Amino acid sequence: MSDRRPWVLRMTWHDLCFMHWPVPPEHLAPTLPRGLELDTRNGLAWLGVVPFTMTGVSPRGVPDVPGVSTFPELNLRTYVTAGGIGGVWFYSLDAASPLAVRLARALFHLPYFDARMWASHEQGVTRYASLRTHRGAPPGRFAGAYRPVGEPITALPGSLEDWLTNRLYLYSADPAGRVYRGRIHHQAWPLRRAEAVIRENTLTDPLNVTLAGEPHLLHAETLDVRADWVERVR
Template identity: 35%
Template sequence: MQPPTRVLAPAPGPAPGPEPITADPRHEAKPALLTQSWLDLAFLHWAVDPADVAPLLPPGTVPDTHDGVTYAGLVAFRMHRVGWFRLPGIPYLGSFPETNVRLYSVDEHGRRGVVFRSLDASRLIPVAIGRWAFRIPYVWSKMGVRQDGDTLTYTSHRRWPGPRGARSALSVRVGERIERPTDLEHFLTARWGMHSSCFGRPLYLPNTHPRWPLHRAELLSYEEDLLAAAGLTRPPGDPVSVLYSPGVPVRFGSPPCIPAQRPAPARESSAAPTERSEP
């Protein structure tokens, strides 16, 4: 009696590389889950070591890098008229200042996105919905956006759930329109989805919007401890990139039906008399 021979399951294929960075959306967000506009955005970015932020990302993602470096972003703006499905945007509850701390991620399917470490917003009800319904780390803060000519000032002072008192205050002067953004500027702004987790499972939420109108911006002043409150070691020095955009309308789609995990590694079996690869 001959001993049983091994049956080899096919090895999983190689992981796809990250999708290309494109200035225009790679997909349509249909059906639309959320509609909103992002207005008067100031983008501040610091270069950070990928190894430092990898533990802060959700399962199934790794830091997305540009020339071996990843980035931590502080983005201040005005959220305008958030709407659900095909309902019109809500004037009061759906319009408020927001400041988020975000990281850059890529998942095992090659999809690039952002990971929000915190989102300070000035409306309590949207904060509660974001935290409890979508597991997004919204926090309630006292906030303001003031414009004086070509200068914008954004302030944020955290109320709940904490750490109480975490704050940011920054002022930028808007410069000339960027006709041809660099590869890095596209990398930092052209993001067509967010990575998160829901009840321990990976979640990818796609979005779409017109191409960013970007401007150079001069950082006049800033004080913040939101990065530290989000679990990041404060990068040394000033931001390496400061940009401004008047804004875009945005649509978020439903999560796509893509398996959360890759196939399991090949396993051995003794159930068949000859060696072959299973279909």
């Protein structure tokens, strides 16, 4: 994939929480399209639930649009490789922006879904709820609260924290099963440990996967991001 093409989309992510659970790889490998391989660590795959809020979402050279450029987003993800390049595979991305949902589905082949969402941030605690409303999509609900704790940490190369978060490519697939890859650009994650209370989470129900035990939690307060077009993986 060429890195010479300029980025096409900008955004800022706020109050993001990585909630990760280890999963036997045989539960996820059959869910991937042809051409992608599950990325594992110490024999385990990982599923991530990631709630956050987006601001400043806009194409390159276009100013923010009130009521359009800011919205909550929630994704369910795992990690994959193709041609030796690791990246993120999204099972779902719920967003409270009908326009963003349709553009992302059409232009980036990402499984975005309409949702009614609510997020608040007060005294360091983010409270978050999402109800998927997309016509024809499987149900999906999430509700919880989280906050960062402790001092900033550095995700050292080779650490689990680095493996889970240092992913500069995303993968997607169109209805015909053709796989695409896109690059994102940002500085190092401003990570801290986190605490969370998850009151409801049905995002993994379509995968027939039960998330057992306490998740591995990381928090990032603010991160500026740029995204490239996706290109087909040959």
